[in-house]
Amino acid sequence: MLSPQRRQTREQPVSSLTSCVGRWLCSRRPSLWVLLIILIICIAIQIFVAHQTGHAKLMGPQHLTANKQQLFPTLQNILESFDPEILRGTQSLETLRKNRTADSYNRRPQDPVLSRQVDKMVPLETEPQSEAGKLSLVGLLLTKLDNKPRLDLSHSLVPQRVGTYLSEDTEQRLSNSPSPSSPLKAGGETACLPKSHIVFLKTHKTASSTILNILYRYGESRNLTFALPVKRQMQLFYPHFFAERFVEGAVGRNVKEFHIMCNHMRFIKSEVAKVMPEETFYFSILRHPVVMMESIYTYYKSIPVFRKSFSMDNFLDNSLRNQVSTVSTNHYAHNVLAFDFGLENNVTADSSDLEERARRAVAAIERDFQLILISEYFDESMILLKHTLCWSLEDVVYFKLNSRSEGSRQPPLPVTAEKIKRWNALDWRIYLHFNATFWHRVESLIGTEQVKREVDALRELQAKLAKTCLKDGGAVHPAKVKDVRMKPYQSGKAVIQGYNLNPLTDIQMRNKCQKLITPELQYTKLLYNKQFPGFHD
Ligand SMILES: *[C@@H]1O[C@H](CO)[C@@H](O)[C@H](O)[C@H]1NC(C)=O
Numbered sequence: 123m124l125s126p127q128r129r130q131t132r133e134q135p136v137s138s139l140t141s142c143v144g145r146w147l148c149s150r151r152p153s154l155w156v157l158l159i160i161l162i163i164c165i166a167i168q169i170f171v172a173h174q175t176g177h178a179k180l181m182g183p184q185h186l187t188a189n190k191q192q193l194f195p196t197l198q199n200i201l202e203s204f205d206p207e208i209l210r211g212t213q214s215l216e217t218l219r220k221n222r223t224a225d226s227y228n229r230r231p232q233d234p235v236l237s238r239q240v241d242k243m244v245p246l247e248t249e250p251q252s253e254a255g256k257l258s259l260v261g262l263l264l265t266k267l268d269n270k271p272r273l274d275l276s277h278s279l280v281p282q283r284v285g286t287y288l289s290e291d292t293e294q295r296l297s298n299s300p301s302p303s304s305p306l307k308a309g310g311e312t313a314c315l316p317k318s319h320i321v322f323l324k325t326h327k328t329a330s331s332t333i334l335n336i337l338y339r340y341g342e343s344r345n346l347t348f349a350l351p352v353k354r355q356m357q358l359f360y361p362h363f364f365a366e367r368f369v370e371g372a373v374g375r376n377v378k379e380f381h382i383m384c385n386h387m388r389f390i391k392s393e394v395a396k397v398m399p400e401e402t403f404y405f406s407i408l409r410h411p412v413v414m415m416e417s418i419y420t421y422y423k424s425i426p427v428f429r430k431s432f433s434m435d436n437f438l439d440n441s442l443r444n445q446v447s448t449v450s451t452n453h454y455a456h457n458v459l460a461f462d463f464g465l466e467n468n469v470t471a472d473s474s475d476l477e478e479r480a481r482r483a484v485a486a487i488e489r490d491f492q493l494i495l496i497s498e499y500f501d502e503s504m505i506l507l508k509h510t511l512c513w514s515l516e517d518v519v520y521f522k523l524n525s526r527s528e529g530s531r532q533p534p535l536p537v538t539a540e541k542i543k544r545w546n547a548l549d550w551r552i553y554l555h556f557n558a559t560f561w562h563r564v565e566s567l568i569g570t571e572q573v574k575r576e577v578d579a580l581r582e583l584q585a586k587l588a589k590t591c592l593k594d595g596g597a598v599h600p601a602k603v604k605d606v607r608m609k610p611y612q613s614g615k616a617v618i619q620g621y622n623l624n625p626l627t628d629i630q631m632r633n634k635c636q637k638l639i640t641p642e643l644q645y646t647k648l649l650y651n652k653q654f655p656g657f658h659d
């Protein structure tokens with residue numbers, strides 16, 4: 123049992139310290155040795171995981187705090203992870219890693235920003251053996267942690283590294299058809315690569331301003347390039363059909379690559395595709411057409427057809443409806459969802475070809491968009507978005523923007539609701555279809571229970587942020603917004619609420635809070651100035 127060196131040590135009386143330790147060790151039973159080895163392994167894992175925390179820091183401190191507990195596994199967790207089932211998971215990870223190493227350069231993500239990050243973090247081709255050992259160890263921990271709810275693999279532990287060597291899995295996610303037989307799909311979470319080429323069709327009065335803020339924050343914090351309207355416009359010349367020349371820097375290619383396009387436009391895929399790369403992810407959001415009509419009527423009270431009416435019922439009953447097609451801004455009054463998607467909006471329940479046109483509308487949207495969210499289920503929508511884009515919970519947390527005060531809301535009576543459904547029959551069909559597919563998607567991609575847990579986590583995070591950031595704990599009347607630069611744009615009869623910030627000393631936190639409440643117009647301006655610093659009006 124004794125090694126030759128140890129025997130030697132015993133024979134050297136001068137080295138009293140080593141001989142002392144040696145004697146102490148030998149006098150104990152072999153089980154002590156086993157314990158010592160386990161202890162060393164544990165320390166090595168802790169050091170490695172702590173090292174990875176440094177990487178997590180690069181992704182922003184928020185990721186760190188959110189996942190701190192998972193980043194530092196307890197001794198029990200580590201011991202638990204040595205069970206046969208998990209070891210099988212490690213083997214498949216090993217195989218995947220080898221496959222990845224073999225053709226890591228062929229399968230490099232096309233996204234240059236991500237590639238750059240990957241390059242920094244994964245020098246796979248020069249990877250030493252010890253690095254490989256660490257990887258499989260992380261694989262072991264990942265497989266274990268994967269079973270826990272609300273774990274964000276994509277951004278917590280070794281985000282880019284995992285995304286990179288699990289290329290098979292990533293490709294499944296990118297093609298939007300997660301495989302149920304995926305070796306890593308344990309708790310509904312898979313490792314994947316965050317998407318950063320995105321088109322969001324910003325529809326009207328659908329909580330889309332809140333999504334815009336999410337996209338602005340995501341892109342700004344990662345230095346992504348936005349396809350912004352030319353000449354400091356706030357919209358992409360809505361209600362005209364979108365054209366490439368509407369985007370600053372697109373014609374003449376002053377900007378080499380665009381990542382995110384999300385300002386109001388009337389959608390037309392062929393033109394958008396001239397600006398955005400092929401792998402771009404397209405999504406949008408719908409809202410219940412009855413609630414939407416009420417909101418639009420209040421917000422756009424100033425457009426000609428609404429101005430002539432004294433109430434929405436009056437508008438719906440009246441011959442005013444026949445004037446809708448005559449003035450350019452009147453499209454707001456009729457099937458505005460279909461209109462925003464670039465479809466003809468002149469359909470009612472009385473149109474003889476309603477069914478056929480509804481079918482074609484749905485088919486067109488399904489062809490051009492990978493994901494359609496539903497405003498009525500906004501938090502579920504954010505969770506579904508997070509999963510499809512492979513983002514973290516932090517990335518989709520929000521404060522409601524551009525929302526009306528309760529005082530300016532008037533839920534329509536049932537009889538009015540029926541009239542709206544008939545008048546906006548096309549929007550109504552589109553909504554019914556995508557509400558159904560939305561829930562189907564939630565169920566198949568995340569699962570009903572899991573989505574509930576994640577919605578709870580999102581609301582918890584939101585409440586925590588509100589407590590830190592917001593002076594009054596929530597939205598206030600625009601007249602009470604102290605910082606005039608943060609006052610939201612007001613329109614029609616609607617009262618659009620704003621926020622006041624707590625005085626915060628932590629600059630990073632203050633900055634984050636500020637961005638969360640920055641209204642659309644102000645944020646668009648800010649991004650324009652950042653992206654085109656030399657341009658002046
Ligand atoms: C690794 O690659 C080989 C051949 O390229 C393939 O047959 C095998 O299924 C791959 N393994 C995994 C786990 O993807």
Ligand SMILES: *[C@@H]1O[C@H](CO)[C@@H](O)[C@H](O)[C@H]1NC(C)=O
Pocket residue numbers: 343344345
């Ligand atoms: C974004 O750009 C700024 C200024 O060029 C730089 O300091 C910062 O590190 C960049 N951030 C990321 C995430 O690349």
Ligand SMILES: *[C@@H]1O[C@H](CO)[C@@H](O)[C@H](O)[C@H]1NC(C)=O
Pocket residue numbers: 466468
């Ligand atoms: C709807 O509008 C389009 C063009 O905007 C027109 O060609 C078509 O005839 C209209 N259909 C009906 C039923 O009014």
Ligand SMILES: *[C@@H]1O[C@H](CO)[C@@H](O)[C@H](O)[C@H]1NC(C)=O
Pocket residue numbers: 410554557558561
């Ligand atoms: C949308 O789908 C949910 C879930 O299936 C359902 O409860 C709800 O009634 C649907 N909404 C409409 C307007 O049909």
